[in-house]
Amino acid sequence: MRALLTYMILVSVFFSCKKGEKKENLPPDTFISVDKINLSGDDRLNSSVQLQWFGSDQDGYVQEYELSIDGGNEWFRTKSQDSLFIFSIESGSDTVDVEFRVRAIDNEDSVDPSPAALSIPIKNTAPSVLFKSDLMPQDTVFSVATISWEASDFDGNETIDRAFIKVNEGSWYPLDRKVSTISLVAIDPLGTGAQEAYVYTDVNAPLSESITGFRLEDTNRVYVKVEDIAGSESTIDTSEIFYVKNQKTDILVIAANPDGDAFYRANLDAVTTGYDYINYYTNAGQNQPKFWNITFNLMINLYDVLVIYTENSIFEDAQTKQDRLLLESAAPSLQSFFDSNGKLLCSAIFPNDFSSESSLFQTLPMDRLTEAAGGTAILGFDSLVNPQFSAYDTLQPSEFLTGLDPFYPTADAEAIYRADLEIVAPWTGPDIIAARRKPDGKVKQIFFSVEMHKLNGRQNAMRDLFDQIMNTDFNW
Template sequence: MRIQYLLILVILLGACSDTPNDPIGNQPPETYLSLEPDGELRTTTSRQHIHWWGDDPDGFVAGFFISFDNATWSFTTKNDSVFALTLSGSDTTYAFFVRAVDDQGNGRYDSDGPNGPEPFTDENGNGVYDAGEAYIDLGAVDPTPADLNYPIQNSPPVVMFTQGSDVPDTTFTVATFSWIGTDLDGDETIQEYQYALNDTTDPASWRSLSRGTTFLTLFESDGLREGENVFYLRAVDIAGTNSRIIRMPDTSGTWYVKKPKTDLLIIDDYGPFDVSAQFYRTVTDTLFGGRFQGADVFDIKTGASTTSRGIYLPPYINPTFIETLKLFRYVIWYGDNNPTFTVAQLALPEFQASGGHILFTAAFPESAIDPRGGITDFAPVDSLSPNAITFVPKETLAEPDAESPGYPVLKRDDQGIPVAFVRNLFRKINARNFYRFQESTRWEGQPVVAVRSGDSRFILFGIPLHRFDADGTVGPLIHQIFRNEFGVQ
């Protein structure tokens, strides 16, 4: 019996010591796409979100190689990606290939493996693999990649004007346009924009703009003509497909462009209904033998409220309004008790820097002395008195300061609404006092009500000048300012 047990044990041990004559090696993974259509896919857009996965029978999938030509491959550990497929024509078909690779490599980093350098974490940023850096040890690759054809049809681009950018009914020879371009195939497929003025029938009338240009200011030299005008715009994608043409104004109408009549612009920033408009027109018509006769008037007050600007102001102060001012050499800006400081702050410094001359006349509310900025940003004053003169009686005199002799005395009239919100002006160090009120029990001393800049380019009156013409001296005053300060002959 003992001999039989020993014989059986020897046989079992011998069987356990046998090794396979033909072991199974590492098996490659299999790759799958989320779409497995019975036939061809329907034509679609050029932006494709493609999903894939892999299965390894004897290990784990380390990543995937993807390609669009079955020759040049890129490695990724992702299972999906969004591709913007480049369009070379109106219709294109792309073949997508993906093959999984497992993690059973040779246990060392390969810089020239069968699939190129193995991916690694470049910890020191030197661009090459260094010992100790983490890497993916790539093994067997699926010899039969999953693939699928994607028929792509080009989508035309779309262009629209930016909300709130409508050109006013009337402009001078400056106009600005702003737009947004989009494309279902990806905004980067927009190749250029094209615009035309007034005529779209002649192919030569279209002018090209780079795809990055979505804001354009046009001048007379660009084709803005005096009279009725229309601006047309379209986008063109890389396949040469045009968007629908849009126009400004956006109806069958036009906007009117006018050329400056003289080098003087009168800015009407005055709300109350009185003789102010006629007053400044009459005075300027007679200056220097009619040199400024028929000077243009820019109404920036009509339609203005506490929350919106005047309806004739362009949507963009910079550059449109600033460039409009630069069409002129001289500006008379007359305002009421609430002048449009936000516009003046943006526009007048650049106008002065371009060589312009300014006569600014208005009374000043609380916002004028806002420490965050106000009239001190653009006028030759360092500060204003915090307390305003709330009423200026008729026949009050404004007299030239000792720093500015030779100018006429001004007297307040007895017409219209009361004159109020007059403040004592404290000039900047390089400026000069120009006019003061006469002494009165209603205020302390002789408050300064007008100053002039050191370079004589900016004259500021803190009173409405047309209300101080009781003796008819404002016309001669303006004539002297233009001759003595602005150098007009």
């Protein structure tokens, strides 16, 4: 009897474990790290919310999830278990309850039939905006006003929809939310009073619509505000008052050499009928543009002729915070000016540690300086600076000059002055101190690597040189 019972048990076990019988797959379970958010009124969350979720599966594993933010009408797949959500609020409303759902999917593609749910009470927070005071126009600007601001939104900067600018009593001007710097150039830069202005976000071309309210030869104030996707506006920020000078002639003089300022102005006064003048040296460079590649570029391209005289002082670039020569900050804009057939007369000197990688090489008709270490090049009182073309007068120093920067011209340039240098060994190098570029037979650039006001030793020679350059070389 005992043997028969044992046999029956074995047969029962055998038939209950038949090969090939598959156990039914169990769906996964899903959980959100927060069960409920009991907030209302001002205590509601802002529209940027971090959420976490997870899943479990009794007979397998969770391979991904589906999310819904509209109560389960539309689902999105993800393998992530957390995310930062930027929820949108319809225009005209400042609150909404987001119905969040998440459901796990296991390794056999079985979906949790009862998704985890969470109602998220959110409110919109108005954005904010402020002008960048260190990059804004201060006191006086010349023809071009560049405006810069920074906007933010506690709900996430992605929720900012657009910005608006207003000039004086003009109309609000809408801008894409990605724009945070613009330059204003009067449609008639020679005019005065209120008029419309072109709006530039870069130097290529203005936006299709002009802005109203801009004033030349008068004070200006600018206003900014931003709006988010829910239609909430920031508080308006207001700029300091600044004065905008207009363009008066087709010649612009950039002064950055206080020792020679009177000399250059006297010679220019004698051979021209007038010019616009900006001093970039005074008050530690206060008049220098905050945005060289935008403001300076747009400004100089209003002119036909540009005269720059500078020494070797180093200035901090307000935008990049880099210390460099004034001409190095100007170099990209100068190239644009040349490409537009602008004409340049430039006199400059360089520091002893001037980099051979400087952007000024090739921008100016200067390929390189000497690479000799030690010694110096001297130009004495009795030395001559010899013209290479009969149209130019012989020059002579008005003082003893040492530490000069003769240079090798670029392949597309030609020397116009060579100096009778006295050499202190081991210095070696070229004797060229001035060169010009003359593409298509027209002089576009004349560059001196010696301060021109220190070559005023021969009576009337420098005056004749200025007359030749301004009224013959550049008269095309």
